[in-house]
Amino acid sequence: MVDTFDFGGLEKPKAGAKLTNPRDIFRARPSGKSKIKELWQGQAKALDDWFAKPDRNTLISMYTGAGKTLVGCLIAQSLLNQGRRNVVYACPTIDLIRQTEKEANAIGLNTTTYFEQNFSNDGFDQGKSFCITTYQALLITRTKFRGQRRPGAIIFDDAHVGERLVRDVFxxxxxxxxxxxxxxxxxxxxxxxxxxxxxxxxxxxxxxxxxxxxxxxxxxxxxxxxxxxxxxxxxxxxxxxxxxxxxxxxxxxxxxxxxxxxxxxxxxxxxxxLPSMNILALEDNAVPKVFLSATVQSRGDIIRAFGKSPFVIEPDVDAGRGERVLLFGSAIPSFVSDKQHINKLSQKHKVLISVPSERSSNNWAPIVTAPSDAKAFSAQLDQFRAANTGKFLLVGRYDGIDLPDDDCRIMVVDGLPIGTSQLERYSFDRLHLDQAFFARIANRITQLFGRINRGKNDYGVYIIASRDFENWIRNVSNQAFFPKILQEQVRLSEDFCDQIKASITDERVYSIIDQIIDRDPKWVEYYNAHIGLNPLDDKKIEQRDQYTKVDDQFAKREANFIVKLWQGDIQGAIAEFEEEFETIRSNNPRLAGWYSVWIGTAYNMLGNQSAMFDWFDEARNRLGGKLPLPRRQLDEIGTIHPEKTVIEEGLRRFCIGSLPEVMKRGLKAREQAKLAFGDTPHNIAEEAVRQIGANLGFDARRPCNDVHDGPDDLWLDHHTKIAIPIELKNEKKGTAINSEEVGEIFQHLEWTRTNYKGYSVPGILVYTESSSVTDSSNPSLDMFFTNRERLESLWDDFTQIVAQMAKTTPVERYAIASQVGESDKWTSEAIFNRLALKSLKQVN
Incomplete structure (x- = not known):
C-alpha cells in the first residue's frame, strides 16, 4: 500500500491581514502569557499619537518606569506589520537587549537579537521579526546592518544617552x-x-x-x-x-x-x-526613527546626537512617581565622610554607588571596586540583583540598568554626572560651558535616580555624598529642568535635611534609613504632606522654556555646521554660525566663544588668516586669553614678554595690524559696548557689560546666566587675584532698591567670595540709574552704586588709548600697553574705585 501524505491535516492560514495598530497588536497577545494585563493610559496615548503619523521622526518622552520599552516593542512590530523591511530596535547595553527581548516575548512577539557578532535566529533576515541590538553594532562603519540588512525603520531606546553613544563611535x-x-x-x-x-x-x-x-x-x-x-x-x-x-x-x-x-x-x-548625518543608519530621511526617552525638557541633545529634530509626544503618566528622599551630605557630614558607614549599611541592605569616572571610583577602592569589563558588569549585576545585601559600583553610567523595588532601595551619589569624555570635562571644567549642560545634567540625574526607583509604588533613599552634586541639584534654576515630581522631592528633602541636621548622629542616620525603608507610618505621612504642595516658581519654568527653545536652535546649527565641514562645504559651515551669531552671543556668550574657536578654525582651512584671527580674538573675548589659539604676529616685534597686568592683556588685542585694522576692531568693541549705556533688555545689557570687562582684559563672565547662580557679571583679574562682581538693576530709574533686592545683592557678593576664595573682593557694584534704597533694606558698606556715566567714562578713556595706539607702530603699541598696564590709574582696584559711586549703606 502506498504511504500517502494527508494534506488535510495541515493548518490552514488564518483570515485577515496583519495587525498594524500597536494597540491591536497588544490585544492580540496570547492569553495568560504576559503579566501585563492592560496598557497604562500614558502608553496607550503615546501609541495612538505615534500611529497617527508613523512615517515621521518621533520622540516619545515618558518618565522613568512608565513603560517605554513595551511601547517601543509594539511600535517595532507595527512597523514590521506595515511592511517596513529590517526594523531595528537599538539599546545602549547588552543587558538591556536581554530585558527588551524578554518583554517582547512576554506579549507574544517574535524577536531576533544581535550582539557579540551573532544573530540569535534567521527571523530578521526573513522579515519575520525585528532585531534588537546595541547602538554600537548599528552605528559603526562596519555594521552588519547594511546592504540587504539596511534598516527600514529604527527605534532608539534610552535616546537621552544617545549623545554619549554616538560620540563613542566617532x-x-x-x-x-x-x-x-x-x-x-x-x-x-x-x-x-x-x-x-x-x-x-x-x-x-x-x-x-x-x-x-x-x-x-x-x-x-x-x-x-x-x-x-x-x-x-x-x-x-x-x-x-x-x-x-x-x-x-x-x-x-x-x-x-x-x-x-x-x-x-x-x-x-x-x-x-557630532556629524551624525554621516552615519549610514541615520542619513536616510525616508527611514522613520522613533526615539524613546525619559522625560526631557529640551530636544537639544536628541538633535545633537542624531541630527534630527523630531516631533515630540509626551503623554501624562503617573508611573515613575515613586517616593524618593535625598539625604544631603551637608546635613550628615560625618556619615558621608567615612565610607565604612556605607560598607556597614551594605551589610544590611543593598546599596548602589554611583561615581562619574574611573578616577573618582578609586576613592571607593577600600570597600568596593567596579567590574573589569562588560561581561563582568552583567555577571556581577545579576549577582547583586539576586542577593539580599551588598554593594555595586556604577562608574560613569546613568542608564541601562534597572533595579526596581527590593532589587535595591539605597543609592549613594558621589559626583556630578559629567566627564563622559575628555572634551566634555574640558568644556565643563576649563571653558565653564555650564549653561550648555543644564538640560543634559538634569536628564542624567533624572535617569540616575530612576535606576533604583521605577514604579509609582517604589521608594528609595539617596545619599548625596559630594558637594558639587548637592549644590547643583539644590539650585532652584537647575531644578526647573527636572520633572515636576523630582522638583518636589528635592524641595521636600531640603526641608527634611534642614530639620534633622542640628541633632543628627551617625547612628540616627542608620535609623532614619531603616525607618524609611521599613515604611514608618509617620514618615509616609510626612512625605505625602509635602508632595504637590510646593511647586516651583513659574518664573523659573518660563526661564527654562526660553532656554530650551533657544538651545534647540543652537543644536540644529551645530549639527548643520559639522556636517557641512565634514563634507568640505567650509563656507556653508561658517554661515551656519555667523548668520545667528548675535542671537547666540546674547543668550549664551560662553557657547558663542566655543563656536568662535571653530569658525576661526574653518577660516584657517580656507586660508583666510585675517578672519581667522578676528574669530580667535572673539573666542578669547568670551572664554579668556589662555585658549590654545595663535595670535597676530609681526616679525619686527621680536620677543614679547607675557602680560603682567589685566589692562595690558586687554590692550594687546589692539596691537597687531594696520591702522585701519586696529580702528576696525576698536569700532566693533565700541558698538558692542553701546548696549550697556542705553535702555536695553536686561540680558543684552548684561552681555554688553561683560564685553566691556573682556575688552579691558578681565576674564569676564556672567555667572547668573552661565551657572544659574551668582552676580549678573563678574570681572576676574588673574594677575592680581581681584574679583569684581557686578549686579545689574538697569531697569530701575526713579525707584529705590528694595530689601529683597538688597538681600539678593548680598547673596551674590557672598557667592563670589565663596567661589573665589583666593581672590580679593573689594565689594559689589550695583549698576543702576537708581540712587536710593528703601528704609526697610539693610545694605552693607561693601555694596556700591555705579551708573552709566561712570562706566561710560571709564570705557571712553580706554578706547582713547586704543585710538592713540593705532597711530603708532606695532612695537610702540606693545610698549604703550605695558606702560598703561603698570599705571596706578589702571589697576583693578583703581578701576573698582573709579566705578564705585557711593555705598548703598551711606546713601540715605
Missing amino acids: TVRISKIDHKDLFVSLLPDIEEAFTEIGQKHNFDAVMADTSAGSVALCPPNGIYARSDRIQATLQRFAGSSFEIELPLDYLKGHIGCCAVTISKNIIEFTPAF
Missing part, C-alpha cells in the same frame, strides 16, 4: 596604559603644535606627574596642519585594536576637524560637534 581614545607606543608616537606632533603658538608650558603642565588629571585642548590650527601625519601614525597602530580602528574609520580624512584633547594618560580625538 572617538579615538588612546590610553597611555593600553597603547603606550601609539601614545608616545603622537606626542611630538602635539608638543610642536603647542610650542609654535608659545604655549609649550601648557603642554608641559598637563603631562607633568603633578597635573592631577587636568585636560587641555590641543591647538586646532596645529592639529589641522599636522593632520596627515597624525592620521598616518594612528593608522600604523590601528590594526592591533578595534577600539582604535573602528572610530578611525569615521575620522579618516577629518582629523583636522577634530577637537583633540590631552591629559597625562589619554589623548582623545573627537569632533567638536
